[in-house]
Amino acid sequence: MTLSRRQLLQSVGAGVATGVLGTTASAAGSRTDTRRVFVHPRNGLLGNLLEVVESVGGTTVLEYDNFDFVVAEVPESRLDDLLSATGVAAVEEDDETGIPDDWDPSLLDVLLPPDRADCSTHPDQRASWGHERIGADDVEPDGTGVDIGILDTGIQTDHCSLEVAGGRNFTASGPPGDYEDRHGHGTHVAGIAGALDNDLGVVGTAPNANCYAVKVLDDEGRGRYSELIAGIDWCMSNDVELISMSLGGETESETLAEAIASAHEEGHLLLSAAGNEGNPGDGTCDAETMTYPATHEDVLAVAATDEDDSLASYSSVGSAVDLLAPGTNIVSSVVDNEYAEASGTSMACPFVTGVAALVWETVDEDGPGPNEAVRQALTESAEPVFENCEEGYGLVDARAALAEDGAVDDEPDRGADRDGERTGNRLEAALEWLANAIRDFVEWLNGLFR
CATH class of the missing domain: 3.30.70.80 (Peptidase S8 propeptide/proteinase inhibitor I9)
Structure with a gap:
């Protein structure tokens, strides 16, 4: 505050x-x-x-x-x-931000190359179940020409399944030009969003997008809002269209909110993991467990599902959830030129980021600008799976989002109803803030005359 x-x-x-x-x-x-x-x-x-x-x-x-x-x-x-x-x-x-302390990827022996440094020994390409579930394996666009900023722990720059277009380090873990990932989280996220379609290891949702390693979390997976804002600032200065944030903090920040609003106004699309704070699992929608900045109205917030299309038990929920994406046991790249399975809303967010890159590619405009149109295509074409308010608009669907006359016109009332619900929630929050501000002002005035 x-x-x-x-x-x-x-x-x-x-x-x-x-x-x-x-x-x-x-x-x-x-x-x-x-x-x-x-x-x-x-x-x-x-x-x-x-x-x-x-x-x-x-x-x-x-x-x-x-x-x-x-x-x-x-x-x-x-x-x-x-x-x-x-x-x-x-x-x-x-304040502080970061990834969950219990993020624990499991290396996959079946994908362990005999010689990790020799790309020719890496296993044949294998798509995660999430890649197929959202239809990313059944579309023509591949993210060509679209820039994705992975705001995370960095990315391994010489991984056989990845190509890093550039980046910047805003942490104390090395100089500004050192955006190598020594943790593993950022490399896993990058693989889900944009691993190369090169017949090796894994494949990303938008395999031909330009992925940038924007290191805002240190080698322990911790960071501050000031470093996250520096990453957003860098993406704005370098016309990086998509800003993907698989991280979260416990408190809201008016300064970070200002940075997000500015980036959104300039045409960037910002996406964030909803958080791994759990949920009641009863579909009542009373719980508000999301982390920040996922709750910001200009951020596309992503919750996670299991392979059976159920809400993941670890996934945060709340009125600000926009979309669902696969998040449990997701196979992707990790540091040391290896591959691992990991779970979390951190894994769900880059699936949506990747689909956003596919849609952005089809828009006849270069650089930041069409963020609202892309966001609308993602939300209004989403697939309902729970039929309750825990899912936001539903599960991201690459095929429907890219369809010329997609699901946008088929179910206009669903999107309108949920927009109305969100507007009501945000109005309530704004009124509460105003009431608190008036109370503080009155207390201040009283203090002058004591």
Whole structure:
């Protein structure tokens, strides 16, 4: 949440830490009480913001090409001084994001090459059940000319089943040009979205798309919203049409929301895993277990199914779910030139990203722009499987999404009903936010006259 001046004074004055964020270690291993925060300028003007940060003993650690705010490390005792400084409008914590700690891929002996470094020894190509379930094996487009940013732990650049078009590292795990994956999650995600159709190992949903390794999670699978925003910023600056995020955080962020809205407005399509926080499994739709940024209205949120078309027990659910995709026991590439089976909404998201690339290829427009049209094609052609609100619009369907007169016109009421439901949910949330803001303002006014 964004910290108002009143909230900062309360937390700092009482000596209460509102989160251990951005603490730095000295060479001797001791810790200084600093906080890593977003600093927003008043009226969107950066002006002398860097000097303001420095004046309170802070250090600016990140600036962006497309956004008018910075990330800074600031002594916790000076946060109130920062917020009251001329030209500063808001300060917000830089919260954490990442992949589930229990992500546990299982190497497949049947796909283990005798010599991992020698591509000629790799096994014959094998599509995952999810690839076939969504109809990706039965369409002509292959993602040619479409750019996909895989915002994750990086991608193994010399994997026999992958071709990495480029990328950038925004973590402390190596220099900016080192976007190698030393974890495995990003390489698995990349394989689902865009593994090559080269008769080796596995094949992706959009095998001829350009996959970019945008490393926003470190070698342990952890990151911060500031690094995720840096990845979005890089995709915007490099006209990467699709921004795929198989990650999530526990808290919402107004700063990240601003970055997402800007990318969406510029024509990029952003997709995110719904989260692996589980669900009641009763179809009542009362649960809201999704992680952020999947709940953002400009993000296409993806939940996961098992092979029998049931909702995966680990899959998060909520009113912001847009689509389903296969997520359990999905075969894909992993680091060390190997192949593994893994489960999670992280695996479901790149299936939808891949289908989005197939649809984007058919649109007569280069670069960012037709995101709303592509999103509509995906949602309105989706296949209902649960017939309840847990599925969003339904299971992504590559064939229907690419059909000239597809499922869009066959079931117009279904999409309209669910759009109405989402609008109602978002209106309710907006009214709640407004009520809280009014309450805080009244409390602030009362404080002036005490």
